[in-house]
Amino acid sequence: MSQGLAVEARGLQRRFGDTMALDDVSFDVAPGELFGVIGPDGAGKTTLFRILVTLLLPDAGSARVLERDVVRDLWELRRRIGYMPGRFSLYPDLSVAENLGFYAALFDTTVAAARETIAPIWRQLEPFAGRRAGALSGGMKQKLALCCALVHRPEILLLDEPTTGVDAVSRREFWDLLGRLRAKGLPIVVSTPYMDEADLCDRVTLMQRGKLLVTDRPAEIGRRYPRPLLAVRGGSILGLLGILRRFPHAAAVWPFGAALHYTDARAGAAPEGVAAELRAYVASAGLGEVSVEPIAAGIEDAFMWHMAEEAA
Amino acid sequence: MSGPAIDARALTRRFGTFTAVDGISFQVERGEVFGFLGANGAGKTTAMRMLIGLLAPSSGSATVAGYDVATQAEQVRRRIGYMSQRFSLYEDLTVRENITLFGGIYGLSNRDIAERTGQILSRIGLQRAARELVREIPLGWKQQLAFCVALLHRPAVVFLDEPTGGVDPITRRRFWELIYEAGAEGTSVLVTTHYLDEAEYCNRISIMMDGAIAAMGTPSDVRRGLGAATLDEVFLRLTRPGAAV
Amino acid sequence: MRPILGFVRKETLHLLRDRQTLAILILLPLVQVLIFGFAVRTDVREIPIVVVDPTPDVATLELRERVAASERFRLVAVAPSTRELDSQFQEGSVRQALVLPRDVERRLGRGDTLAVQLLTDGSDPNTGGIMQGYATAVLRRWHADATPAARGLRIEVATRMRFNPTLESAHLFVPGLVAFVLTIVSALMTAISITREKETGTMEMLLVSPIRPAAIVAGKVTPYIALGFVSVLLVLVAARAVFEVPLQGSLLLLLAESGLYIVTSLALGIVISTRAPTQRTAMLAALAGLLMPTLMLSGFIFPLESLPSPLQALSHIVPARWFLVVVRGIMLKGAGLPTLWQETLILAGMTVLLLIAGSRRLTIRLD
Numbered sequence: 001m002s003q004g005l006a007v008e009a010r011g012l013q014r015r016f017g018d019t020m021a022l023d024d025v026s027f028d029v030a031p032g033e034l035f036g037v038i039g040p041d042g043a044g045k046t047t048l049f050r051i052l053v054t055l056l057l058p059d060a061g062s063a064r065v066l067e068r069d070v071v072r073d074l075w076e077l078r079r080r081i082g083y084m085p086g087r088f089s090l091y092p093d094l095s096v097a098e099n100l101g102f103y104a105a106l107f108d109t110t111v112a113a114a115r116e117t118i119a120p121i122w123r124q125l126e127p128f129a130g131r132r133a134g135a136l137s138g139g140m141k142q143k144l145a146l147c148c149a150l151v152h153r154p155e156i157l158l159l160d161e162p163t164t165g166v167d168a169v170s171r172r173e174f175w176d177l178l179g180r181l182r183a184k185g186l187p188i189v190v191s192t193p194y195m196d197e198a199d200l201c202d203r204v205t206l207m208q209r210g211k212l213l214v215t216d217r218p219a220e221i222g223r224r225y226p227r228p229l230l231a232v233r234g235g236s237i238l239g240l241l242g243i244l245r246r247f248p249h250a251a252a253v254w255p256f257g258a259a260l261h262y263t264d265a266r267a268g269a270a271p272e273g274v275a276a277e278l279r280a281y282v283a284s285a286g287l288g289e290v291s292v293e294p295i296a297a298g299i300e301d302a303f304m305w306h307m308a309e310e311a312a
Numbered sequence: 313m314s315g316p317a318i319d320a321r322a323l324t325r326r327f328g329t330f331t332a333v334d335g336i337s338f339q340v341e342r343g344e345v346f347g348f349l350g351a352n353g354a355g356k357t358t359a360m361r362m363l364i365g366l367l368a369p370s371s372g373s374a375t376v377a378g379y380d381v382a383t384q385a386e387q388v389r390r391r392i393g394y395m396s397q398r399f400s401l402y403e404d405l406t407v408r409e410n411i412t413l414f415g416g417i418y419g420l421s422n423r424d425i426a427e428r429t430g431q432i433l434s435r436i437g438l439q440r441a442a443r444e445l446v447r448e449i450p451l452g453w454k455q456q457l458a459f460c461v462a463l464l465h466r467p468a469v470v471f472l473d474e475p476t477g478g479v480d481p482i483t484r485r486r487f488w489e490l491i492y493e494a495g496a497e498g499t500s501v502l503v504t505t506h507y508l509d510e511a512e513y514c515n516r517i518s519i520m521m522d523g524a525i526a527a528m529g530t531p532s533d534v535r536r537g538l539g540a541a542t543l544d545e546v547f548l549r550l551t552r553p554g555a556a557v
Numbered sequence: 558m559r560p561i562l563g564f565v566r567k568e569t570l571h572l573l574r575d576r577q578t579l580a581i582l583i584l585l586p587l588v589q590v591l592i593f594g595f596a597v598r599t600d601v602r603e604i605p606i607v608v609v610d611p612t613p614d615v616a617t618l619e620l621r622e623r624v625a626a627s628e629r630f631r632l633v634a635v636a637p638s639t640r641e642l643d644s645q646f647q648e649g650s651v652r653q654a655l656v657l658p659r660d661v662e663r664r665l666g667r668g669d670t671l672a673v674q675l676l677t678d679g680s681d682p683n684t685g686g687i688m689q690g691y692a693t694a695v696l697r698r699w700h701a702d703a704t705p706a707a708r709g710l711r712i713e714v715a716t717r718m719r720f721n722p723t724l725e726s727a728h729l730f731v732p733g734l735v736a737f738v739l740t741i742v743s744a745l746m747t748a749i750s751i752t753r754e755k756e757t758g759t760m761e762m763l764l765v766s767p768i769r770p771a772a773i774v775a776g777k778v779t780p781y782i783a784l785g786f787v788s789v790l791l792v793l794v795a796a797r798a799v800f801e802v803p804l805q806g807s808l809l810l811l812l813a814e815s816g817l818y819i820v821t822s823l824a825l826g827i828v829i830s831t832r833a834p835t836q837r838t839a840m841l842a843a844l845a846g847l848l849m850p851t852l853m854l855s856g857f858i859f860p861l862e863s864l865p866s867p868l869q870a871l872s873h874i875v876p877a878r879w880f881l882v883v884v885r886g887i888m889l890k891g892a893g894l895p896t897l898w899q900e901t902l903i904l905a906g907m908t909v910l911l912l913i914a915g916s917r918r919l920t921i922r923l924d
Contacts, residue, residue, distance in 0.1 A: 040480035041451050053765050055923045074921065078767045087758035093574040094567065105563020106766045138352045148762075164478065167351040168508050168544055169551045193478045196509060196544075208480060238492045254485045255492075257512025258531065300481045307482055 003031040004067040006156050006187035007052060011061035014047050021047040022058070023210040029189055034182045037191040038198050038299065039207030045191040046086050048207075049160040052189070053083045066155055079107065082154030084145050086161045092134025096125055096144055099133050100151055107152030114151045120180050121147045139170025146177065157181065159190040163197065175200050198299040206303050213306035218299055225297030225305060227251055228264040228271040230278065234290035243285045247278065252308060261301060315378060317342050317469045317500035318363060322372035325358050332358040334523035335372060340469070345491055345501045347511040347531075350520030351551055356504050357473075359520070363502070364471055365389050377468035393462035396473035400458035403447035407438060410446055411461060418465035432460040436490075452483030459490055463499065470494065472503040476510065488513050508543040519550055526550045560768045564776020571750070572780055582746070586738045586788045590795040593730045604688050606630045609639050609656040616662040620699045624655070629691045642676065652678040653688055655696070665703050728803075731796040732884035733857030735815065736877040738788045740851045743819050746781055747826030748839040756835050761923070770919035778823045785819035786812065805891030811884065817904055818880045824911035825876070831918035851877040879904045
C-alpha cells in the first residue's frame with residue numbers, strides 16, 4: 001500500500017511579537033511512525049503542534065497533515081486528527097464517561113462506535129468511569145485525555161507533552177499505550193521535555209528556541225556525536241567540575257547524576273588516549289583517583305552539544 | 313546548629329480515615345542534598361508541608377534546623393527556604409523588585425539586600441535583565457533566580473518542590489550546580505522531582521509509597537538493594553510489584 | 558444535531574454539578590424580590606397623622622374618614638387648632654398634620670381655592686416626600702370627588718395614580734427586577750462559561766473538533782435560556798405571592814418578550830466573552846458594562862426623567878430600558894403588542910446587531 005507522508009512541514013515560521021516561536025521548521029513524519037519532538041519549555045513545541053492541528057496560522061512556510069493543507073483543508077483535517085493539548089483539557093466536573101461521551105458527540109459519533117479503537121485504554125479507565133475527571137490521578141487524567149483524542153477514530157495522533165508532570169510509572173504506562181497504537185499503524189507525533197523518552201520513538205527531532213537542531217533515529221543521534229565523550233566518576237562533583245573545565249582540551253563538562261560527562265574539543269582524538277590524559281590531569285590537580293571511561297553519547301549529550309553549537 | 317538539619321521521627325498525618333503520611337522517619341545532614349521521590353499521591357507534598365510548618369502532624373515529630381515543626385513553626389520558617397515550580401516569584405515585578413521584596417519579607421537590612429542582589433545577579437548572569445519583569449525572562453533563568461531568592465536569608469534547609477520541570481538540559485545542570493554550591497556552603501537541600509535520572513544527582517534519596525518510605529539510601533545503594541540498573545526500574549518494581557520489567 | 562445535543566447535555570451537567578452557583582441562580586430572583594420588596598421599599602405605612610379641623614362639617618368628616626380608612630395613615634387625633642402640633646412633632650408621636658381651613662364645605666360649594674396646609678416630618682427627606690405624596694393623593698381624590706367640576710386638574714399626577722392607584726412601590730420594582738435577574742443569568746453566566754473554556758484550555762479541544770463556532774454557542778446558551786425562563790417565572794410568582802403584584806396583561810406575551818430579552822442578554826454575554834481572556838475580566842466587564850447600566854440607566858432605580866440629559870441619551874442604548882417599558886406595560890397597564898411594538902422592535906434590532914457583532918468575533922482558530 002503506497003501511503004503519503006503523515007506530516008510534511010516545510011519552512012514553517014511563526015512569530016509572537018519579538019519572539020520567533022518557529023524559525024524555518026521542516027520535517028517529515030512517515031506513515032505509521034512514532035515521531036518525537038524533544039525540547040524544553042519555550043522551544044516552540046506547542047506552537048508547532050497548534051499549527052499542525054489547524055489552530056494557528058504560520059507566518060510563512062506550509063504544512064500538510066495526512067496530505068491535506070493545514071490552512072486550506074481545515075474542516076476536513078479537524079475530523080481526521082486526534083489532538084491532545086499540552087494543558088489538561090477535560091472537564092473536571094464531568095465524570096470519565098461523560099467527558100468521553102461529550103467528545104464523541106462533538107465529533108458526531110458515539111463511544112460504542114469507537115469501542116475497538118479505545119479498548120486498551122478504556123480497560124484501564126473503566127473502573128473509574130463514574131469518577132469525576134478532576135478527582136483522577138495525573139496519570140489517569142492523561143489516559144482519559146488520550147482516550148478522548150481517540151474517540152472519533154482519527155487517522156493521526158498529535159500529542160503535546162502528554163507526560164509532563166506525571167510520575168515515572170504512569171509515564172511508562174502511557175508510552176506502552178502509545179506503542180500499542182503505533183503497532184496498529186497509527187502515526188503519532190508526540191512532544192516531550194523528557195530527554196529519556198526520546199529512545200521510545202522511531203525518530204525524533206531535537207528542538208530549541210524555535211529551531212530544529214537535528215532530526216534522526218535516536219540511536220543515530222547518539223552515534224553522530226562529533227567528539228570523544230567520557231564519563232568521569234569519583235571525588236566531589238563540584239571539585240571535579242571546576243578542575244575539568246580548566247583542562248585545556250575541554251569542550252564541555254556537565255554533571256550527569258553521580259558522574260560527569262566530559263566532551264573533548266579534539267574531533268579525531270582516540271577516547272582511550274583522552275581518558276589517560278584526564279586521569280593524569282586530575283591526579284596532578286590533587287583530587288586523587290578517579291575513574292574515566294569512554295561512553296556512547298545519549299540524547300541528552302547530543303541535545304546539549306547541538307544547543308551549544310547553535311548558540312555559538 | 314548541631315545535629316541533623318531535618319530529623320523526622322514516625323511523622324504521621326491523617327486526613328479523616330485516610331493516612332497520607334504513615335510514620336516516616338529519616339534524617340538529612342547538614343549540607344546534604346536529599347532527594348524526596350514518590351509517585352503522584354504517595355504523600356510527598358503532605359510530608360513536605362509538615363516539615364515547613366504548614367500542616368500539623370497527627371502523631372510523631374520532626375525537627376528542622378533543630379526546631380520542632382509542631383511547636384516552633386515560627387522559628388522553623390525563619391530558617392528554611394522554599395521554592396516550587398508553581399509559585400516562587402511575582403511575574404509582574406522586575407527581577408530586582410522580587411529580590412528586594414523577598415529580602416524585606418525575610419527581614420534583611422537594605423545594605424544586605426543590595427549586596428546580595430549584586431551577588432545573585434552576577435552569579436546567574438542576570439545583571440542586564442535586572443530591570444526586566446520576571447514574566448519576560450526565560451524559564452531557566454526564572455528558576456535559577458527563584459532558587460537564589462529562596463537562599464536569600466541563608467536558610468539552614470531549603471525545600472525544592474519540582475524545581476526543574478520543563479527546562480533544557482543545560483539549564484537543568486546549571487541549576488544542579490547551584491544546588492551543589494548551596495550544599496557545599498552547608499545548606500541542606502530537600503528536593504522532589506519526577507526526573508528519576510535527576511535523582512542520581514542527590515547524595516541520598518528516599519522513595520515514598522502509600523505514605524511510607526519504601527526505600528532510602530544513596531542512589532547506587534537503592535539500585536543495588538533492588539537489583540535494578542536504573543532508578544526508573546527501582547521505581548517500577550516498588551510501585552508495581554507484579555509488573556514485568 | 559448530535560454535537561449540539563451533546564453540548565446542551567454537557568452544559569446542563571456543568572450547571573447541575575456546580576451546586577453553589579445553581580443555588581445562587583435560583584435563590585437570587587427570590588432574594589431580590591424580598592430585598593427590593595421589604596428593605597428597599599419606598600412606600601410607608603401607618604403614618605401617625607393629626608387632622609386639624611376647626612369647623613367640622615360633612616365634607617371634612619368625609620376627608621377624616623378617608624384618612625382613617627387608609628392603611629397608610631393612623632389617625633392619631635382630630636384637633637380644633639394647631640396649638641399642640643409643635644410638641645407632638647417634637648415627640649415624634651405625630652409625623653404628619655393636615656390643617657384644614659374654616660368652612661370647608663361652603664368654600665367647596667362656591668368652587669373657591671381651598672388653602673389646605675400639609676405639615677410633614679421632614680427629618681428623613683425621602684420618607685417625608687413619600688408621606689407628602691400619599692397625603693396629597695388622598696386630598697386630591699377627596700377634592701376631586703367632592704367637586705366633580707375640578708376633575709382632571711392635574712393630568713400628570715392623575716395618570717400616574719391611575720396605573721398604580723395605591724402607589725405600591727413593589728409594582729414598579731418587579732419589572733426592573735425581571736430585567737436585572739435576566740441580565741445576571743443570561744449575560745453574566747454565558748460570558749463566564751465561555752471564558753472558562755478559554756481559561757482552562759478546553760476551548761482548544763472544541764476548536765480542533767469539526768463543530769462550527771455557531772454550534773458551540775447554540776449548545777452553550779440553550780440551558781441558560783431555560784434557566785432564564787425559570788428565573789422570570791420565579792420573580793413573577795414570588796412577587797405575586799408576597800406583594801400581590803398583579804399581572805394585568807398576557808403571560809404569554811410577557812414570556813415571549815422575556816425570551817427576546819434573554820437572547821439579547823446572551824448575545825451581550827457572547828460579545829463580552831469573545832473579548833475577555835479570563836473569567837475574571839468577563840465578570841468585571843459584565844458587572845460594570847451590563848449590571849450597572851441595567852440598574853442605573855434603565856429607569857429601574859432612578860426615573861429616567863430625573864437623570865442628567867447625557868445619561869438620558871446614554872440610556873437609549875441600554876437594552877434593559879426598553880425591556881422595562883415593555884414589562885411595566887404588560888404587567889401594570891395590561892398593554893399588548895399594539896402599544897409595545899416600537900420597544901419590541903428596538904430590542905429585536907439591538908439583539909440582531911449584538912448577535913452579528915458576537916458571531917463575527919467568534920474565531921475558528923486561536924488567533
